[in-house]
Amino acid sequence: MPDIRLQHVSKAFDGTAVLREVDLDIAEGSFVAIVGKSGSGKSTLLRIIAGLEKASAGQIETTDRLAVAFQEARLLPWLSVVDNVSFGLEGRDRKKVALDALVEVGLRAKADVWPLTLSGGQAQRVSLARALVRKPEVLLLDEPFGALDALTKLDMQNLVGELWRAHGWTVVMVTHDVDEAVRLADRVVVLGDGTVQEIVPVPGTGPRDPDDPALAPLAGRLLRLLGVPFAGRRSLELETSPTRLASSLSPVS
Amino acid sequence: MTIDVDAVLVASSERVPAPAGRASGNLLAPFTPWLSTLAILLLWTAVSAGGLIGPRALPSPFDVLAAAWELTANGRLPAALVASLARVLAGTALGLVLGLGAGLLAGYYRVGEMVVDRPLQMLRAVPFNALVPLFIVAFGIGELMKVSLIAVGVLVPIYLNTFAGVRNVDSKLVEVGLVYRVPQRLIASKILFLGALPSILTGLRFSLAIAWIALVTSETVNTNAGVGYILAQAQRFVRTDQVFLCIVIYALLGILTDYLVRRLEGRLLAWRKSYDGR
Structure with missing residues (x-):
């Protein structure tokens, strides 16, 4: 039984089709990355799954227990970090639950500061903690690391991968970074022209090492599917590390 | 001790609590915005004491x-x-x-x-x-x-x-x-x-x-x-x-x-x- 099932999902904005008849099954506990160029409809697809956007046609089966982390952390700047994490929770132990989640993302020390004093990576950790406390079945990530620097990004990918393993969530991550997709996901869904072009399985379990030699060909294949020309990649691979090569090519959108 | 004039002025504008350390050691800082007002008061006193304008029109601050x-x-x-x-x-x-x-x-x-x-x-x-x-x-x-x-x-x-x-x-x-x-x-x-x-x-x-x-x-x-x-x-x-x-x-x-x-x-x-x- 899939955790999320999309059947013939279409979406149009003012008559312009963004998604056309998308069919997608996402198995419970799997990590699916959705890649696509800008305007491929990948964020719209995620927003439809999240219930923030209504599909123009089609059926969506999903769970109530879902959490979303957006590209911007979207913390309420006027609530302390811990109050952001526990925002909307009920019960007397809400603060303790929030503090435990902050421990899990490594930010216990920042519980009482204002969000505007956090760095981008720290803010994203808080946003993950806020998702964590809802005990979600499904975690939706909308280009969550797009605004972070390269090093912080790797850190955050590890954190998400480890949290996914520890909690057994179903994760759907929208990204334009094919390296990120192959590091973390079980399956990579390539979206183009509003439909699923191809689904590429990734062997092994994330988070994979960035210099894993199996990743570069996969990332290359994804880039080709996304229509990014890169003649000469094979010969370059001999002298450059695959990750560096792939990330130098990755800005697709 | 040197006094950073900029820091004093910033610290004294009561808009936001001044960041710690900025105004430290300067007891006069809260009064600096009042200096211009004090100058106006002094001018007022001087003009009314000068007798140029009578107390009917301009009483002195003491009045x-x-x-x-x-x-x-x-x-x-x-x-x-x-x-x-x-x-x-x-x-x-x-x-x-x-x-x-x-x-x-x-x-x-x-x-x-x-x-x-x-x-x-x-x-x-x-x-x-x-x-x-x-x-x-x-x-x-x-x-x-x-x-x-x-x-x-x-x-x-x-x-x-x-x-x-x-x-x-x-x-x-x-x-x-x-x-x-x-x-x-x-x-x-x-x-x-x-x-x-x-x-x-x-x-x-x-x-x-x-x-x-x-x-x-x-x-x-x-x-x-x-x-x-x-x-x-x-x-x-x-x-x-x-x-x-x-x-x-x-x-x-x-x-x-x-x-x-x-x-x-x-x-x-x-x-x-x-x-x-x-």
């Missing part, structure tokens, strides 16, 4: 102090202050409740906007002292008229800033509340209201400034208590020293209320990380 003493000793000034403050407080409280209520109603609900916004925008276009004759007819010449006039003056800026504040809250933050199925009341209070608070407090400062103006206007109509009454009497008996005293009192009360709102802002908006001047 004004003497007038303050005289009116305090005979009990008129304290009674007047109590009467005026009571009016301002009542009018401001009423205007605040109505303006905040209307602003939140219009901000939260489109229907509310449809009902409330147009009339209040029209009210905004009317100078509130043009309402005096109408209010005299409607409410008489007693306290109700005066309090209502102040309330109307206060209501408009509070309404405008509350409405704009709610509508300027980032919809992305509201989406967070929707995704996590947070109850509507929490979205209203913790996202929309707190998000609008900086704007609401700006409105409050405008409102309080207007409250004092409305007070003076209302106290020119058939008053027998209040600072405006002393002012009217002083004018009639050509007591320029008392006229000056009343003006100084209005100025001080204005500064005091502004200071209180700034303190409130410092407390409530401590989360902000905004440009602080240099």
Whole structure:
């Protein structure tokens, strides 16, 4: 039984089709990355799954227990970090639950500061903690690391991968970074022209090492599917590390 | 020890609690904004002492102090202050409740906007002292008229800033509340209201400034208590020293209320990380 099932999902904005008849099954506990160029409809697809956007046609089966982390952390700047994490929770132990989640993302020390004093990576950790406390079945990530620097990004990918393993969530991550997709996901869904072009399985379990030699060909294949020309990649691979090569090519959108 | 003049000036503007360390060791820092006022006072003293302008037209600061003493000793000034403050407080409280209520109603609900916004925008276009004759007819010449006039003056800026504040809250933050199925009341209070608070407090400062103006206007109509009454009497008996005293009192009360709102802002908006001047 899939955790999320999309059947013939279409979406149009003012008559312009963004998604056309998308069919997608996402198995419970799997990590699916959705890649696509800008305007491929990948964020719209995620927003439809999240219930923030209504599909123009089609059926969506999903769970109530879902959490979303957006590209911007979207913390309420006027609530302390811990109050952001526990925002909307009920019960007397809400603060303790929030503090435990902050421990899990490594930010216990920042519980009482204002969000505007956090760095981008720290803010994203808080946003993950806020998702964590809802005990979600499904975690939706909308280009969550797009605004972070390269090093912080790797850190955050590890954190998400480890949290996914520890909690057994179903994760759907929208990204334009094919390296990120192959590091973390079980399956990579390539979206183009509003439909699923191809689904590429990734062997092994994330988070994979960035210099894993199996990743570069996969990332290359994804880039080709996304229509990014890169003649000469094979010969370059001999002298450059695959990750560096792939990330130098990755800005697709 | 060297004193960084810039740091002193920044630390002394009471807008936001100064970052620790900036003003440390400088006890005079809080008084630096008053230096220009002190200069004006000195100039005033010099001009009136020079005898160029007679005390009828320009009493010296000492004359004004003497007038303050005289009116305090005979009990008129304290009674007047109590009467005026009571009016301002009542009018401001009423205007605040109505303006905040209307602003939140219009901000939260489109229907509310449809009902409330147009009339209040029209009210905004009317100078509130043009309402005096109408209010005299409607409410008489007693306290109700005066309090209502102040309330109307206060209501408009509070309404405008509350409405704009709610509508300027980032919809992305509201989406967070929707995704996590947070109850509507929490979205209203913790996202929309707190998000609008900086704007609401700006409105409050405008409102309080207007409250004092409305007070003076209302106290020119058939008053027998209040600072405006002393002012009217002083004018009639050509007591320029008392006229000056009343003006100084209005100025001080204005500064005091502004200071209180700034303190409130410092407390409530401590989360902000905004440009602080240099």
